[in-house]
Amino acid sequence: MEEDLTLKKARFILADLVQVPEGASPPVRISNSTAGPGAGSSSIVISFNGMRVKKGISTAESLFKMSDDFDKVTVDGKDFLDVKVEPVCYHCPDQAFFNLDERCMYHCIYCASPLLDHNKAKSLTAERMVDMIRANGHVKAIAITSGVYESVQSTIDRMVECVRYLHNEFPELPIGVEPYVDDHEQIDALKDAGATEIKINCEAARKDIFMKVCPELDQDNIIDMLSYAVKIFGKGKVASNIIVGLGESDDDVTSLVKRLAELGITAGLRPLKLNGFVKEQFIEKMGYIAPNTPERLVDLAKKQKSIFENYGLSPKTFDTMCFKCTCCDIVPFIDL
Template sequence: MLSGLELKCLLLDEGVVGIDKAFKLPVRTSRSTAGPGAGKRSIALELDGHRMKVGVTRDPGQKYNLIDSEQDYDIAKNGQTIAQGVQIIPIAMHAPYQAFINLEAGCIYDCAFCVTPSMGDTKTISPERWVELILDSVKKEQVDAVAVTSGIPEDLRTTTDGMLFVVENVREALSDMAIGVEPYIEDVEDIQRFKDAGADEIKLNIETATQALFDRVCPMLDRQKVFELLPKAVEVFGKGNVTSNIIVGLGESDEEVLAASKQLIDMGVVPTLRGLRVNDGNRDRLTEALGTTPTKVPSSRLVKLSEGLKKDLSVAGMFPLELKTMCHKCGCCDIEPRWDI
């Protein structure tokens, strides 16, 4: 039988499991509007402490299938059981045990890897309504953390103010809840504003391992500015409470990923390595930006990079990770040093 990590790697590589038409899932499926799984209906599974989000389909003829096994679930490959004791874990909002919202879909910055610019369906939900939805979710489900990200459909100030409103109001209602934010920031004062509003953790993304790749995929954003803001974020939020995404799979080498990751660690920032997912929402824009269509990042590469990341974090005294929100807390979509390595 596969171990938890082996199953996670397999499902990261395969992306989808079949479920029988008559099978009644014990949880709602989730449709992500941010992150690598954006646009898909998915569920979260757990085996031996390893969590994985996987797309589900009721279309027959799938190679891998999720089978109800009374107490828990099995995964079968062509009818043969390959993993047992799998749990389905409930997704509160986007992530297990988290109310992680994408405040606004659509984005004027149009980064090539991101599917948010191609999704406009949550645009009409006001910040006030998002606060109600989050508090409702906290009442009804097990929620340990709240997190807020957003596309920027009109202008940066409007989106930042909307995110601040949500954080402030959730904090007012839930004094003990861990709150994380993932904003794009240009005004350094906004870092302190998020802290004052009640955020515990912040993610400011450098997005790519190299500046040259950034110039291709995010020509409208300023990576240098993010590097300038990160030390301020560490000063305000504290070492280990600031994270930054590096997307893997845009054509960079492993050495470049770990060099960028080391740069972040040296600033007291926890890197978040995210494997690129190519789908209908980003394929054409990625091909145009890179001059080639990138392929899926194999899980074996993510394991290797995560091992390197864990080593560098340990040397810097930043491991074990204690982040309470967003991807390091969740651990579903990528190989995560805290849960998987």
């Protein structure tokens, strides 16, 4: 029964938008993302049986439909899940996950953030973030990411400034950071400012694929930064995303998960999601889309879990960011 629910979560993750009734309003505030797989879309967090999925919503026709009372999801007219819509603090349940700058000088072909309308971009200052956290009243953790605009160092300097300010205002709250870094001293600075966890993303399971999808970045340097981060933040507090569905094999994925685990790094597996902003450019440059299946996501998560067990790692050691949220992935020890 438990695996059936995990498969349902995997199917739900891979689904397109959920159709909501015309004129109906969700019982919670809608989340508008500027980072991650939902960048540029409006979404809600849907929970069931202790699991969560964050889904984009629309009134357009979709296979997945939400009931008028937002308590049931149907597929092709048949009951799929009894659900509850969870409130989001900022981007995540229980977390204030802020994107300092959606602009980015890099051009990873699956990322929608650089393609958004930057004339409407919000300017987030540390003071503004403090006001938002206090106004919400339910924030249990803080997380900060950012596109890289102008330079890596200037972006890190701004993130360090925000982390230090937030840590001084909310010393009781854990702070996770998801930066792009290219120097060990940047990691030191983030830790010294008050960050408690860090996520630096490997993105692709195979280096040749990485060079196609993130042609301006250096995966070897990313892994070096991750290895150094373990020395500074500690085992169980350093994470990395691996996107699955870029054309890699299952062995490619598990090989990188194991390589990172040997270094004390907890790797998350993020199924590729291409929204309308990036799908055309992705196909143009890659020549294909390698679709995931629910069965593949669950099978990979089982292998991921086994590797974690062998190396004494668990997503449960994280208090911030994706492993705490659980909305976008099948998370070992939580979803299976």
